[in-house]
Amino acid sequence: MASIPFIILDSLVYASWLFMVASGLTLIYGVMKVLNVAHGSLYAFGAYANAWLIGWYFNNYTEFEALSFLFIPVSALVIGVILGVLIEKFFLRKIYFRDEIVVVLVTYGLFLIFEDVMKLIFGTTSYLPYQPRMLLGNINVFSIPYVVYDLAIIGIAAFIWFLFNFIIKYTKIGKLLLSVINDREMSSALGINVNKFFIYTFTFGCLLGCLGGAVSAPMISVVPGIGVEVIVLAFAVVVTGGLGSVTGAAIGALFIGLARTIAIFYAPQLELFIVFFVMAIILSFKPEGLFGSKEVRKI
Amino acid sequence: MHKDRLILVAFLFTFISFWFLLPDYAINIISLSFCNGLVILGLLLLMRAGLISFGHGMYYCLGGYAVAMTYNFLQIKEVFFLITFSVLAGFIVSFFLGFFVRRFRGIFFAMLNLALSMILFGIIVKSVSLGSTDGFGIKDLTYFSHTIEDEKRLNIFSYLFIVLLTGLMMMIVMNFLKSPSGKMLEAIRENEIRSSYLGISINKQIHKIYIFSSTLAALGGGLMVILIGHITPEDTAYWTRSGEFVFVAILSGSLNVFAPLIGSLFFEFIRSYALFYFPNTWQMIIGVILILGILYLPEGIGSIFNKRKK
Numbered sequence A: 001m002a003s004i005p006f007i008i009l010d011s012l013v014y015a016s017w018l019f020m021v022a023s024g025l026t027l028i029y030g031v032m033k034v035l036n037v038a039h040g041s042l043y044a045f046g047a048y049a050n051a052w053l054i055g056w057y058f059n060n061y062t063e064f065e066a067l068s069f070l071f072i073p074v075s076a077l078v079i080g081v082i083l084g085v086l087i088e089k090f091f092l093r094k095i096y097f098r099d100e101i102v103v104v105l106v107t108y109g110l111f112l113i114f115e116d117v118m119k120l121i122f123g124t125t126s127y128l129p130y131q132p133r134m135l136l137g138n139i140n141v142f143s144i145p146y147v148v149y150d151l152a153i154i155g156i157a158a159f160i161w162f163l164f165n166f167i168i169k170y171t172k173i174g175k176l177l178l179s180v181i182n183d184r185e186m187s188s189a190l191g192i193n194v195n196k197f198f199i200y201t202f203t204f205g206c207l208l209g210c211l212g213g214a215v216s217a218p219m220i221s222v223v224p225g226i227g228v229e230v231i232v233l234a235f236a237v238v239v240t241g242g243l244g245s246v247t248g249a250a251i252g253a254l255f256i257g258l259a260r261t262i263a264i265f266y267a268p269q270l271e272l273f274i275v276f277f278v279m280a281i282i283l284s285f286k287p288e289g290l291f292g293s294k295e296v297r298k299i
Numbered sequence B: 001m002h003k004d005r006l007i008l009v010a011f012l013f014t015f016i017s018f019w020f021l022l023p024d025y026a027i028n029i030i031s032l033s034f035c036n037g038l039v040i041l042g043l044l045l046l047m048r049a050g051l052i053s054f055g056h057g058m059y060y061c062l063g064g065y066a067v068a069m070t071y072n073f074l075q076i077k078e079v080f081f082l083i084t085f086s087v088l089a090g091f092i093v094s095f096f097l098g099f100f101v102r103r104f105r106g107i108f109f110a111m112l113n114l115a116l117s118m119i120l121f122g123i124i125v126k127s128v129s130l131g132s133t134d135g136f137g138i139k140d141l142t143y144f145s146h147t148i149e150d151e152k153r154l155n156i157f158s159y160l161f162i163v164l165l166t167g168l169m170m171m172i173v174m175n176f177l178k179s180p181s182g183k184m185l186e187a188i189r190e191n192e193i194r195s196s197y198l199g200i201s202i203n204k205q206i207h208k209i210y211i212f213s214s215t216l217a218a219l220g221g222g223l224m225v226i227l228i229g230h231i232t233p234e235d236t237a238y239w240t241r242s243g244e245f246v247f248v249a250i251l252s253g254s255l256n257v258f259a260p261l262i263g264s265l266f267f268e269f270i271r272s273y274a275l276f277y278f279p280n281t282w283q284m285i286i287g288v289i290l291i292l293g294i295l296y297l298p299e300g301i302g303s304i305f306n307k308r309k310k
Helices: A004-032 A039-060 A065-090 A100-122 A131-136 A148-170 A172-182 A184-189 A194-219 A226-241 A246-266 A268-285 B002-021 B024-048 B057-074 B079-101 B106-126 B156-178 B180-190 B192-197 B202-228 B239-252 B258-277 B282-296
Strands: A138-141 A144-147
Touching: A004 A039, A004 A144, A004 A148, A004 A172, A004 A194, A004 A226, A004 A246, A039 A065, A039 A100, A039 A131, A039 A194, A039 A226, A065 A131, A065 A194, A100 A226, A100 B106, A100 B239, A100 B282, A131 A148, A131 A194, A138 A148, A144 A148, A148 A172, A148 A194, A148 A246, A172 A184, A172 A194, A184 A194, A226 A246, A226 A268, A226 B106, A246 A268, A268 B106, B002 B024, B002 B156, B002 B258, B024 B057, B024 B156, B024 B180, B024 B202, B024 B239, B024 B258, B057 B079, B057 B106, B057 B202, B057 B239, B079 B106, B079 B156, B079 B202, B106 B239, B156 B180, B156 B202, B156 B258, B180 B192, B180 B202, B192 B202, B239 B258, B239 B282, B258 B282
Parallel strands: none
Antiparallel strands: A138 A144
């Protein structure tokens, strides 16, 4: 039982990482009813951009190493805003009125395109931007040595969650956003510019996806295909928590993170299996997810 | 009604005659796209009821593994029995999972199936006795106790077997869609609540077509293994494969039973050529085709041939 603190820490870190990736996805679904498969490539793009910037910086400069942390928000912001606006303006806007599944497929097509675009831009060799993670060093938590960078991810995820709740509860934009979520047509009739909200939400969601990638770049080796695995995990989290609910995504991430960490500690063969198993179990008891709202059936 | 059957017979004859006309590589692509076409045919049934599954790769994989494992563990080489096993595997698993899956609609149905297929992928990849990531291979087969000495996987027997079996399935699906049960699917898609007030048991109908479509997918997987001779979890149960199936299904549309086959042929040829001429950017080409298809052919490939009467 000595491993319990390990399990708790590891699952918290993993859950925070999952939440970071999934929050953008669930936000976009909640507001626009678009399940964005291209979110996986945004994650990969963010990771690549950050990895490239860090590699470039450390090859040319040796002083001001702490500056490399600045690359995380910078790469997320640049890539997220450019791609978010591009995808929304040129693709999604044309198909909002179509079936949800068709929209999913368009984003799947974009995902396929981005996979190859990334290979063309960044090549197929792996990037290892480990420097920022090394800079922060280790710390003892409950007498367990742990990497500070990983612990910082918990803080970032918590910050994102607070930001969401603050915006939705205490700002005018949040209130307007809630009305757009609840009834798109009525809010546009009341004079809310729904299209503007869509583009802002989508861009913000993309930014979060890129941020997830940029933050995790120093922890992984950035290779082609990282987006593929991330997107199914994010789907599992989002569906478990209830599509469109940010708090749901947080709780779903905690559930899945805990289950996966326990599996890794005691039965490593089940690692991949357990994530989707938890999702299937939760869905069988609550078909709309933990925090999902029941759909009103219209005759 | 007769017209459609005649077209089907002509369709099959055309493809059988291709054996004598086209080079081997083209025949191989045609056979493969017939195997995959069966999965798309299964998805068409679900699409008629307004559902789409992002996890039909699971049944494709199950059917394939049923063939490969009976071959390797039970030493059965008769194609007829192997295919029976793959159909049974698809039927039994979808029968039990159907009780669970039939409660969901729309995006949840799609994602739940994706989860189930990823569970299967996880199980296979992590267990050595199931071949792990290597999968299984099969060697020589007998077609109705007629042994093939030739080592080539693609021969007139396997080709005829695949084409005729696909034709049979198309016939069955065609008849099903014209039966009252098949017409109910459209009612369910258009308005579930109204059709339940008219006395249709929605969940039962959805369960039925779920089994039907999964069995078709399993059959497709089984035939694929007989054609290719090898199966890996990565190529079958992983979600990108299921995504491809949905991609072809949406591009084909659900207007008639020929569309899935034509869509599948179209896709396999495009992929082969894209892979050949643009090895680094073939995914991009497929993505572009998908998006263009959705934007400009909203009813699918079938709509070119068959304009729906308004």
